[in-house]
Amino acid sequence: MSNTDLLKNFTGTILLADAPPELAALVQEYLAKGGFLKGTIDGKVGPITMTAFHAFKKANQLGDLDYLGKSTAEALVKLGSVIQPTSTKLDVDYFYQRDNSTNLFGTGDRQCKLTCSAMLAHHLLKSAGLKDLRQLQKEGGYKEPESVYAQHLKKYGDTIYNEPHIKALKDLSISAYYKQKLGLEGLIQLLQKDIPVPLSIDYKQGGHIVLAVGYNADKNFFWIHDPYGSRDAAAHRYRDRSPLAGRYDTYSWDLLNKLWANYWNGHALIATAVGGKSL
Structure with missing residues (x-):
């Protein structure tokens, strides 16, 4: 049996602190691949490993934080498999x-x-070779591409609610739905399919929406389009609110865990089809 098979075939339940060194080292390896652990992979479970293990379990809505069980082992193996390319x-x-x-x-x-x-919507329409929002903006004489989308949205309700957005996207031939507990793995898989993902994150009292547009597993961060500007990490303020400041901003994996996966339970808008074709 290979080292990887130790996790793939794991069916028991054990305190990670009591795991044999060979198994503990494999857990450390996958935590490091996922950007949760920085440090030596030595099979010794100390505070640094446990902190990384807890962060991984919270990000994936897994209970019993101190324990390695079948579902956690499967999630670790899955994490290692989805982060390709890096x-x-x-x-x-x-x-x-x-x-x-x-x-x-x-x-x-x-x-x-x-x-x-x-x-x-603009990205998916453009990628599918359909009329995108900039083209529709020009044809309709609108101030900006967002105004095209806003015209559809207004028919169904206010922008702060979910259902009007599902219907407005449908008007543009895009099928989508809202999901809880997407998790970092699910987010990475969507980005690998060229699907940007709107995320609900913590900000002051009402929250905020940003768009995930990429990730770097080697340096452990996500690229984010924040339509408001460049945020000052987890603080409830912005470093720069100028027109391009929020373009390809970077959020560490730990920061996105804190603001999105943990606080808003991984709430996201997921597009599944455009122009009648599945994504």
């Missing part, structure tokens, strides 16, 4: 919410969800 950066046009038209939904400061959905 870096994916999507070519997604960046839209800035603060200069959005105020005609339909008020100030741009409350249009993060609209703007991220518009970026998603």
Whole structure:
């Protein structure tokens, strides 16, 4: 049996601190691959390994934080398999919410969800060879591409609610749904399929929406289009709110775990088809 098979075939339950060194080293290896562990892979389970193990389990909504069981072993193996290639950066046009038209939904400061959905729609339509939002903007004489999306959205309700966005995207021939507990693995898999992902993250009292557009597993960060600007890490403030500051901002895996996977339970908008073709 190979070392990897130790995890693939693991069916018991054990305190990670009591795991044999060979098994503990394999857990450390997968935690390191996933960006949760930085340090020596030596089969010795100390505070650093346990902190990384806890972070991994929380990010994947796995209970019994101190224990290695079948579901945790499967999640570790899956993590190792999905992070190929180690870096994916999507070519997604960046839209800035603060200069959005105020005609339909008020100030741009409350249009993060609209703007991220518009970026998603534009990218998918463009990639599918269909008329994208910039083309529709030009044809309709709109101020910006977000205004095209806003016209569809307004028919179904306010921008802060989920269902109007599902229906507005459907108008543009895009099928999508909202999901809880997506997790970092699921996010990576979508990005590998060239699908940007709007994420609900912690910010002040009402939360905020950003768009995941890539990841780098070697350096343990995600690329994020934040339509409001460049955020000051987990603080409830922004370092830079200028028009391009939020383009390809970087969030460490730990930061995204804290703001999204843990706080908002991995809530995300997932596109599944465009123009009648599955993604």
